[in-house]
Amino acid sequence: MHIEPGIVDGAKLTLSYATAIASLGYAAKMAITNRQDNGGITGLLNRSVLTTALVFSFFQILPHYPVGVSEVHFILGSTLFLLFGAGPAALGLAGGLLLQGVFFAPADLPQYGMNVTTLLVPLFAVAMLAKKVIPAKTAYVDLSYGQALALSTAYQGGVVAWVAFWAFYGQGFGAANLASVSTFGATYMLVVLMEPLVDLAILAGAKTVSGLKGHQIVQARLHTAAAA
Helix, strand or coil: CCCCCCHHHHHHHHHHHEEEEHHHHHHHHHHHHHHHHCCHHHHHHHHHHHHHHHHHHHHHHHHEECCCCEEEECCCHHHHHHHHCCCHHHHHHHHHHHHHHCHHHHHHHHHHHHHHHHHHHHHHHHHHHHHHHHCCCCCHHHHCHHHHHHHHHHHHHHHHHHHHHHHHHHCCEEEEHHHHHHHHHHHCCCCHHHHHHHHHHHHHHHCCCHHCCCCCCHHHHCCCCCCC
């Protein structure tokens, strides 16, 4: 989902700064609001550091391929949300992306505003969708494939939509750009077929590790139904 250098440049980059500030501000608000139910500030810091390390690893270690206007990555956004909560997942996505840019891809730093917006806004949508498709009495370790698929589709679909927005905003609706965006979108949505299986496998593993229940390294909702 890294926007290629040059697709959006000049004065048009100003919009990306604005969306990034808004996204990061909302992420911080979400993290602070939810901290009390998940180990307080210490739990928030632990999960945020862990998600940052995981996201950095996802970008550097997992396979990624340049396709069309961007790259196809296995970001596992819905997985991070289910394990650690929306706030820590958002801070981890922003932090991991920044570390990757600073240490390994400085050419991507001018696109940081676009890329962080592309990662975070779909995560916010997942957090809202989860409240609708997952009953309060259901712990996340007990999700069905259909529920996991809904969250994954929302996240990956949001990523594709934002990449398309930046590409059209920067380069217009010419035939070549349309083809490039379409190729990226079609390839990226293949991730949707895999991510729910990854989610369920990880959740099944978390369910068998009894020591994780109540531990501040994961969010409380992972093993416990929401409070009435």
